[in-house]
Amino acid sequence: MTIRDTNLAGFSNRFDEYTELRLQQNTNVRIALLNGDVATNTKSVNSGVSTRVFKEGVWGFSSLAELDEQSIVSCIEEATRNAQFLARHAARDDVDLPGERASHESDFATTKPRKSQREIIEFLKSLDDHIQSTYPKLHTRAVQLWNLDMEKRLYTSDASSSYSNVTRSLVYIKLVTIDANNQPVELTKPFGGRGQFEDVFDEPEILHEKIAGLHRHLMKKREAVVPDAGTHDVILDSELAGILAHEAIGHTTEADIVREGSVAGEYVGKLVASPLISMVDFASTYDGEVLPVPVYVDDEGVESRDTWLIKEGVLQGFMHNKESAQHFQTEPTGNARAYQFYDEPLIRMRNTAILPGTDKLEDMIKSIDDGYYLMWPSNGQADSTSEFMFGVTLGYEIQDGALGRAITDTTISGVAFDMLKSVTMVGDEMNWGCAGMCGKKQIIPVGMGGPAIKCQIHIGGK
Amino acid sequence: MAAVDLVERCLEALKVKGFDKAQVRLITAERHELQAEFNKPSLLRTVHNNSLALAGIVDGKRGSVTLNKQDDDAVEQAIDTLWGIAQGSIADEANDISESQPPQQFKEGPEVPDYEAMYARLDELLQYTASTYPTITMGSAVVDHGKYEDILANSNGVHFSTTRGRYGAQLMFTARDEGGVSSFNSTGLALNDMNTPIAEIATTDTLLRQITEQTITKKVPAKFVGDLIITPDCLGSFLSFLTGSIAAMPMIAGTSLYKNKLDERVAAEMFSMHSRPLDLMGGYFVTDDGYPTENSTIIENGKLRTYLLNLYGARKTGLDRARTGGGCYVVDPGEQTLESLIGDVKRGILITRFSGGRPNDRGDFSGVAKNSYYLEDGRVLYPVSETMISGNMAELLLNIVGVSRERADFGIGVYPWVRTRGVGIS
Numbered sequence: 001m002t003i004r005d006t007n008l009a010g011f012s013n014r015f016d017e018y019t020e021l022r023l024q025q026n027t028n029v030r031i032a033l034l035n036g037d038v039a040t041n042t043k044s045v046n047s048g049v050s051t052r053v054f055k056e057g058v059w060g061f062s063s064l065a066e067l068d069e070q071s072i073v074s075c076i077e078e079a080t081r082n083a084q085f086l087a088r089h090a091a092r093d094d095v096d097l098p099g100e101r102a103s104h105e106s107d108f109a110t111t112k113p114r115k116s117q118r119e120i121i122e123f124l125k126s127l128d129d130h131i132q133s134t135y136p137k138l139h140t141r142a143v144q145l146w147n148l149d150m151e152k153r154l155y156t157s158d159a160s161s162s163y164s165n166v167t168r169s170l171v172y173i174k175l176v177t178i179d180a181n182n183q184p185v186e187l188t189k190p191f192g193g194r195g196q197f198e199d200v201f202d203e204p205e206i207l208h209e210k211i212a213g214l215h216r217h218l219m220k221k222r223e224a225v226v227p228d229a230g231t232h233d234v235i236l237d238s239e240l241a242g243i244l245a246h247e248a249i250g251h252t253t254e255a256d257i258v259r260e261g262s263v264a265g266e267y268v269g270k271l272v273a274s275p276l277i278s279m280v281d282f283a284s285t286y287d288g289e290v291l292p293v294p295v296y297v298d299d300e301g302v303e304s305r306d307t308w309l310i311k312e313g314v315l316q317g318f319m320h321n322k323e324s325a326q327h328f329q330t331e332p333t334g335n336a337r338a339y340q341f342y343d344e345p346l347i348r349m350r351n352t353a354i355l356p357g358t359d360k361l362e363d364m365i366k367s368i369d370d371g372y373y374l375m376w377p378s379n380g381q382a383d384s385t386s387e388f389m390f391g392v393t394l395g396y397e398i399q400d401g402a403l404g405r406a407i408t409d410t411t412i413s414g415v416a417f418d419m420l421k422s423v424t425m426v427g428d429e430m431n432w433g434c435a436g437m438c439g440k441k442q443i444i445p446v447g448m449g450g451p452a453i454k455c456q457i458h459i460g461g462k
Numbered sequence: 463m464a465a466v467d468l469v470e471r472c473l474e475a476l477k478v479k480g481f482d483k484a485q486v487r488l489i490t491a492e493r494h495e496l497q498a499e500f501n502k503p504s505l506l507r508t509v510h511n512n513s514l515a516l517a518g519i520v521d522g523k524r525g526s527v528t529l530n531k532q533d534d535d536a537v538e539q540a541i542d543t544l545w546g547i548a549q550g551s552i553a554d555e556a557n558d559i560s561e562s563q564p565p566q567q568f569k570e571g572p573e574v575p576d577y578e579a580m581y582a583r584l585d586e587l588l589q590y591t592a593s594t595y596p597t598i599t600m601g602s603a604v605v606d607h608g609k610y611e612d613i614l615a616n617s618n619g620v621h622f623s624t625t626r627g628r629y630g631a632q633l634m635f636t637a638r639d640e641g642g643v644s645s646f647n648s649t650g651l652a653l654n655d656m657n658t659p660i661a662e663i664a665t666t667d668t669l670l671r672q673i674t675e676q677t678i679t680k681k682v683p684a685k686f687v688g689d690l691i692i693t694p695d696c697l698g699s700f701l702s703f704l705t706g707s708i709a710a711m712p713m714i715a716g717t718s719l720y721k722n723k724l725d726e727r728v729a730a731e732m733f734s735m736h737s738r739p740l741d742l743m744g745g746y747f748v749t750d751d752g753y754p755t756e757n758s759t760i761i762e763n764g765k766l767r768t769y770l771l772n773l774y775g776a777r778k779t780g781l782d783r784a785r786t787g788g789g790c791y792v793v794d795p796g797e798q799t800l801e802s803l804i805g806d807v808k809r810g811i812l813i814t815r816f817s818g819g820r821p822n823d824r825g826d827f828s829g830v831a832k833n834s835y836y837l838e839d840g841r842v843l844y845p846v847s848e849t850m851i852s853g854n855m856a857e858l859l860l861n862i863v864g865v866s867r868e869r870a871d872f873g874i875g876v877y878p879w880v881r882t883r884g885v886g887i888s
Binding site: 034035036037038039041042043044045046047048058059060061062063064065066078079082083085086089090092116117118119120121122125139140142176183184185186226229230256257259260261262263342344378379381383384385387389390391392408409410411413414415441458459460461462 | 496499500502503504505506507508509510511512523524525526527528529530531543546547548549550551552554556577581585599601602634635636637638642643644645646685711714715716717774778817818819820821822823824826827828829830832847848850851852886888
């Protein structure tokens with residue numbers, strides 16, 4: 001039984017209540033070369049069936065690792081029993097899910113011949129050899145590959161059906177040098193994006209120039225200074241704007257976080273940012289291009305729609321699943337997504353972005369007398385108060401409108417709905433980050449995008 | 463028996479395929495999860511899954527494949543894939559499997575979930591919170607039970623089997639009143655039974671009470687260098703730099719701050735820390751590289767007593783393999799009460815949650831103090847917001863000046879309150 005070819009509608013006679021039936025397979029390939037040695041060389045395939053049943057205001061869920069007909073039937077029966085158990089204890093009459101019907105098939109698997117893991121290791125080894133021979137003074141080099149394919153087939157009792165195979169291939173390069181105090185200084189950057197390895201990486205040489213850029217920044221970071229702790233004028237590079245969109249506003253406007261108490265609940269229709277700021281959680285495309293994590297039908301069978309979060313500084317609304325849409329008396333937006341076959345769908349971002357403005361990056365830098373240019377992010381976190389933070393692994397001082405010394409790793413934070421009011425310039429070039437992995441009970445791939453932003457932000461340091 | 467047979471058949475097939483050495487691990491797991499959202503029970507979730515992990519070494523080249531299927535076709539295909547993966551790799555004489563050891567069986571914890579008891583504890587928690595702290599929204603409260611059967615065997619004759627069950631709870635909550643909305647906070651527990659109200663375990667009730675105070679916050683009055691009192695809820699975040707730095711990859715790469723620091727001082731003398739997977743409910747019996755785990759002392763009176771090297775890391779660095787697989791950290795209690803720890807602070811922060819960027823290899827960190835309080839002249843003054851702390855993780859451990867007598871047992875770690883100095887606060 002293949003996921004693509006299974007007719008799930010044939011099991012609908014087993015549905016007693018509102019039911020979602022999903023088959024899914026996640027395939028992960030991870031290879032890590034550390035100073036030329038293969039430290040990790042693994043492939044994992046996780047597949048199975050899950051069923052979620054809604055009865056009298058509560059949910060039952062079941063999942064099994066097998067993909068045969070009997071397992072699908074057992075899964076439906078167990079999820080139904082679970083819903084019945086919980087309904088006996090905690091039935092509610094205040095939830096009535098909206099009916100939604102959608103249908104779509106999308107497949108981002110390569111049509112090229114697949115490369116073997118040996119060929120992929122040879123690709124990575126070639127990169128490693130290039131780094132070793134070109135930059136022999138490095139202390140440590142790590143070349144890591146992470147491929148993830150997520151294949152799903154869904155059928156719901158509303159007769160929604162979908163098939164999707166969303167793929168992603170990333171190569172992370174980490175370079176480490178030693179500074180004057182004999183301490184390690186590191187810089188890591190992911191390359192790649194949506195698609196399987198064969199479509200994303202052609203020849204290793206395509207990364208040489210990018211590695212050269214990484215090395216140039218590392219050499220400057222070797223002489224880095226600690227930033228001055230406190231609030232400063234900054235330019236957030238377009239490579240950083242995506243995580244700003246995701247952490248600062250995105251999480252705060254997920255409807256389940258709003259129900260938990262997020263301050264965004266009070267602000268719909270109000271000015272929460274500079275009028276220069278507009279922000280959208282895109283479903284699948286932007287400007288005619290397919291985005292890093294295209295979602296056409298979500299895991300509740302809802303057609304995935306672009307969701308305006310902020311328009312010219314005014315908060316527009318939230319990202320929804322069926323239940324939150326019913327609670328807020330609005331339409332579901334197609335944001336319900338699950339990571340593994342055994343996960344229930346949660347409200348998740350898809351491709352969240354601040355829209356570009358009209359300013360040139362060089363003009364933005366020139367406009368700052370004393371501040372920082374912050375370029376590459378690491379991890380981040382959001383909060384119900386809209387106070388966000390994320391790590392910055394690469395940045396520079398700005399003095400009198402010109403870039404100065406590199407700064408050490410730092411963290412930036414702010415209250416999103418205050419910080420976004422401080423935005424005075426928005427760049428005209430859009431950048432999409434394809435390596436995002438968001439954590440919220442489950443992890444899940446997300447896309448993030450945006451232009452360079454001039455604003456005031458709190459920087460950690462001395 | 464079917465599971466044992468499958469593992470043995472896989473081992474035999476790997477040998478026939480041509481692998482010089484092989485390891486097979488089969489984990490069959492079942493998880494039952496009762497969840498409440500927004501103060502009301504919302505979901506009963508059951509997960510049946512398994513993991514068949516095959517690892518093989520041929521001519522010094524290693525690969526591994528993990529699948530969650532057990533039928534003959536899937537296993538045969540996985541072995542073919544593994545052969546290709548390993549053959550395509552690069553030989554490394556550090557690749558190995560654990561040596562021959564006597565077989566052992568392990569068994570611990572409740573194997574069958576009691577749904578009624580789980581529901582009763584969840585309902586009791588929701589009712590207690592609603593009546594005692596009515597401004598709290600329990601965004602997510604999960605009471606769960608998990609059971610797994612784990613067989614690890616290798617071509618050197620190793621055979622370990624484990625049957626383990628445990629309950630757990632994970633809570634995430636905020637408060638809202640006329641003053642505003644708090645940050646979210648959360649806690650997690652591993653439990654042997656459902657005999658105790660969840661609010662009475664570890665720091666749960668303290669966190670619930672505190673969140674109701676955190677709807678109105680202030681910034682710290684000025685930038686300063688002061689003390690941190692790190693709560694048990696947060697101490698693991700600050701110890702993870704050390705435990706990560708003494709693990710295999712940074713030690714092999716030579717980027718670990720703690721290389722060549724065995725038996726040297728890495729923390730204040732009053733600080734001792736252990737890994738006790740055999741003692742805690744969240745623990746385990748067998749390591750991923752095929753050894754029965756042992757409890758180990760990581761830091762004894764401030765001195766580093768072991769690295770956390772697996773078999774590959776040990777062979778690669780020439781250092782000893784750790785006797786523990788890591789995790790389940792237990793920090794020894796100190797001699798001061800929490801009250802006296804706070805009483806000694808001239809100026810600082812009581813930190814309950816740290817939201818920060820990953821420290822660099824040198825341990826430099828900065829991040830936001832969440833669900834935290836400003837301390838001055840020995841008193842807790844007010845909950846803070848928009849407060850950044852920065853410093854160095856390694857120095858933070860060396861600068862510890864107090865450890866509390868009181869500890870909190872989360873089942874996955876046991877931690878006291880710890881006072882340290884010299885942290886930048888802005």
